[in-house]
Amino acid sequence: MNVKVSAINIDGMKNPEERYLQEIRREKAPDPTGPISESESQTASSLENRKQQKPLFFNKKRTLLQHLFFNLFRSAAMVNALALFIILYFMIANGWRAISIDFLTQPPREMMTQGGILPCIVGTLCLSLGAFLISFPIGVSSAIYLQEYASEGALVRAIRLGISNLAGVPSVVFGLFGLSFFVTYLKMGVSILAGALTLALMSLPVIIGATEEALKSVPATYREASLGLGATKLQTILRVVLPAAAPGILTGGILGISRTAGETAPIMFTAAVFFSPNLPRSIFDEVMALPYHIYVLATAGTEIEVTRPLQYGTALVLISLVLGMNLIAILFRARLRKKMRR
């Protein structure tokens, strides 16, 4: 009997949908002999079968519950994909008309009601790249310290507390901090540098978290094997642990970049300007940025309605930029993983 119950479950797992529909149909038109007679034909003696009727009934209910929750979980998971799909659909449907070569290669004209968004694209790329160059080495190094060197103690607890609180600070607070510290106190002015530093601080917890997870997933046996061959701890980390963790660390980097590219609040006081027809020449220049440009066009422009297509167009460019960066990194990661396997 046990064998048969598990057979039902396996069957259910193989094709949960069909199974579920079958169960629903049975519920709608209750036929008490239905499922039982099915198993009856398989059971040797009907006397034994009668003894088994009760547990069988309970199993059926449990199976139903299984499928109910399976579908519940699956629907929940599908909401995510659906949300992205809807956002993309809206952006593309409303924005594709605005996209043209000129839009991508020209500065804005006529009080930003015409022309392109080249300075914004360049600005956002500079800010993201800058933030990445600052936060990636710091984040990865911090994670290596926490995971490979530090033993639990007051210092490590304080560092961890700092990191988790950093992750919880609202982005507008980062913006204000950047303004008062980098822009004013350190006299960087509104500049790419100040903006990149502010964004870097914001993305640090993401990069540290992902790197720590990646380091944790490197089997301890790799470290033992390396140390056993007379490698130092540093050699072990640089030559064995980091390469093995690289795909995961890269994912952290991607998440960090994606997060910074789309942020508005941290850059609006530190790096981004309303309008600037010139491309930045140094890291001390102020820039236009895609998310801030959308915000400006949609709330503070002179012709909000007229520039709707431009707003959607800009948003479409921003989202494509972020997805594009993710895609490149994902492909790179896949290649790394493949290289390791083969």
Added chain:
Amino acid sequence: MKASHMTQTPKITAHNLNFYYGKVKALDSISIDFNLNQVTALIGPSGCGKSTFLRCLNRMNDLITGIRVEGEIKIDDQDIYAPAVDVVNLRRRIGMVFQKPNPFPKTIFENVAYGLKVNGVTDKNLIAERVEKSIRQAALWEEVKERLHDSALGLSGGQQQRLCIARALAVEPEVLLMDEPCSALDPIATQKIEELIHTLKETYTIIIVTHNMQQAARTSDVTAFFYMGKLIEAGETDTIFTKPAKRRTEEYITGRFG
């Protein structure tokens, strides 16, 4: 107790070794000698301390926090727990093969070359030469010579374990520690490793932890029986398996407990 056998100079001597995980005493005054070019098998039920003892010999236990070692272990008359000892260099001299095959996610060549590179060998010809020599020593050359630059993870479990042995041999250690090297392998792969141990003992001093009585009997010259953190008995393998001096040893070997 002191186990002395044959009239050779011991390569490794452990004297009154106590080992603690926190407050738990895992090894209780272990004294034993390991002779040059002999295979010593450490046997005993799970948790008896044989693996812990093995890991004391190359200070692999140092990686665990909260451990404490008392007593002494000498290799060629040098105390390996002396403060001046360079642990990294010690581990190069004492190779280790682990329970589960653990090749790095690198190519077969890179796996074997790794130990040389971290120890400062940069001459490419020398590295290639040593890699081939080590893989040949590990009786793996014929199987992998065509695909040295493929990932080591594509090898079978038995091949991976022989690769790990080759990797350990490449840095020319003096002693080879093997922590249940065949426990994750099938009988054919096990047989290959055992044959390998037999060849390797001409050059190396080998200490092998095993759960397999037959393996201990087949491969070793000397057998040491551990029980509850104590060394119960050590002596020539033939003697241990035919007429052990202690009742516990006999009970374990004949399968009455363990």
